Amino acid sequence: MTLSDLHVHTTFCDGENTPEEMVLAAIERKMQRIGFSGHSYTSFDSSCCMTIEGTEEYKKEIRRLKEKYSDRIEILCGIEQELFSDFPAEGYDYIIGSSHYLKKDDGNYIAIDYSPEVFEEAARKYYGGDYYRMAEEYFENISSVADMGADIVGHFDLIAVFNKGNRFFDENNSRYLAAGKAAADKLLKKGLSFEVNTGAISRGRRDIPYPVPEFLRYIIKNGGSVVLSSDSHRTDTLCFEFDKWREYIDSLL
Numbered sequence: 001m002t003l004s005d006l007h008v009h010t011t012f013c014d015g016e017n018t019p020e021e022m023v024l025a026a027i028e029r030k031m032q033r034i035g036f037s038g039h040s041y042t043s044f045d046s047s048c049c050m051t052i053e054g055t056e057e058y059k060k061e062i063r064r065l066k067e068k069y070s071d072r073i074e075i076l077c078g079i080e081q082e083l084f085s086d087f088p089a090e091g092y093d094y095i096i097g098s099s100h101y102l103k104k105d106d107g108n109y110i111a112i113d114y115s116p117e118v119f120e121e122a123a124r125k126y127y128g129g130d131y132y133r134m135a136e137e138y139f140e141n142i143s144s145v146a147d148m149g150a151d152i153v154g155h156f157d158l159i160a161v162f163n164k165g166n167r168f169f170d171e172n173n174s175r176y177l178a179a180g181k182a183a184a185d186k187l188l189k190k191g192l193s194f195e196v197n198t199g200a201i202s203r204g205r206r207d208i209p210y211p212v213p214e215f216l217r218y219i220i221k222n223g224g225s226v227v228l229s230s231d232s233h234r235t236d237t238l239c240f241e242f243d244k245w246r247e248y249i250d251s252l253l
């Protein structure tokens with residue numbers, strides 16, 4: 001089986017290691033393939049994404065590494081394209097389509113995965129505490145990454161990032177499940193793959209990957225293809241717990 005990880009960040013965005021350090025770690029781990037997925041430029045929030053100039057340098061650097069290590073590992077240049085990014089995703093080997101924000105009428109963008117406090121405050125301020133309405137809007141958004149040319153759906157149920165132990169809402173609620181399954185239907189119809197993302201586990205935020213079993217089973221049963229990814233921001237989390245979660249995926253088949 002090919003050991004491959006396509007969701008990898010670097011110092012070009014909010015990662016801790018350079019692309020070359022990531023490549024060397026991947027070779028050490030005996031990976032056959034590594035794909036980089038820098039955060040696309042978003043003008044309204046520059047805290048985690050690549051700059052416009054940085055995006056060009058990123059492409060150039062990955063090209064250089066592709067050449068330099070071509071006899072040792074396959075290197076792909078992808079992008080994690082934010083739905084609300086106003087910068088086009090052009091010239092990449094693949095696109096991970098993600099949505100990290102909710103766009104509000106007052107011009108604000110809520111960063112879903114910033115902190116539990118920000119999440120809770122946004123639910124109160126914009127949704128009157130109705131987490132299911134918030135989730136419905138999120139799932140509507142994530143279903144739209146199909147329209148921007150994405151190949152892979154990034155962390156499908158990111159809206160539950162801080163919801164360990166159903167802290168804010170019940171993930172078995174019928175409205176929540178219906179919204180998620182409707183989004184999955186649209187993405188499946190367009191033929192996108194779904195990542196099984198272990199990033200929140202390596203960061204201690206969750207015990208299981210995205211998507212939760214209920215959604216993952218639904219996706220697989222409806223013919224969707226899945227790909228394990230680590231959402232690594234540093235060398236030591238490449239392919240994080242892939243063996244364990246590959247078995248788990250197989251058990252759902």
Ligand SMILES: [Zn+2]
Pocket residue numbers: 080098100154155
């Ligand atoms: Zn992401």
Ligand SMILES: [Zn+2]
Pocket residue numbers: 007009080231
């Ligand atoms: Zn990411």
